[in-house]
């Protein structure tokens with residue numbers, strides 16, 4: 001059981017997961033592992049540092065996409081697959097859909113090309129279920145702006161609104177194209193309401209391993 005959380009910057013993925021995980025641990029009959037790329041895999045961390053380094057303004061969009069896929073591959077092999085082998089419920093904050101949306105859509109190098117490259121990286125392993133936290137770009141960005149200090153910027157934050165709108169449009173296409181896998185949740189609601197919607201979805205989708 002491999003579950004991913006997706007959505008634009010500031011949608012609330014990390015906040016929702018922080019509240020959700022204790023509930024899931026209380027109700028699921030299997031161990032729950034929460035991870036996010038690079039997930040503590042040392043090689044993935046090292047690759048991630050290259051991607052986020054604000055000095056690397058010359059980074060080519062395909063180079064960036066390849067580095068994300070490489071980092072993801074190592075995290076998959078070292079963290080996700082072993083946990084799935086132990087029959088745990090693995091929940092990951094962002095996965096391949098993020099690359100399709102940000103690199104494919106945002107950086108305009110092609111959603112299909114980024115997906116194909118990531119299928120090589122993951123050997124075709126897909127999440128069983130993906131929760132898409134749906135918020136307009138402006139709402140997500142306003143949330144981030146409201147909470148951060150001026151020093152907390154990395155290279156990827158210096159993006160234009162147009163970039164974020166392309167990311168959002170690509171996410172909408174993913175949701176439309178993958179109705180079996182991806183469920184969208186209205187993330188403009190209060191955090192408690194979003195968490196409640198997620199819990200209800202888990203209860204329905206994971207009914208066979210859920211206990212009240």
Ligand SMILES: Nc1ncnc2c1ncn2[C@@H]1O[C@H](COP(=O)(O)OP(=O)(O)OP(=O)(O)O)[C@@H](O)[C@H]1O
Nearest residue numbers: 008009010011012013014015143144147189190191
């Ligand atoms: N439903 C909500 N209503 C209002 N504020 C929220 C809500 N969810 C999260 N926030 C706030 O918005 C900010 C961004 O949330 P969070 O970091 O969880 O988003 P994220 O989706 O993980 O973003 P990123 O993609 O940048 O990691 C945080 O300051 C958080 O407190």
Ligand SMILES: [Mg+2]
Nearest residue numbers: 013014015093
């Ligand atoms: Mg986050």
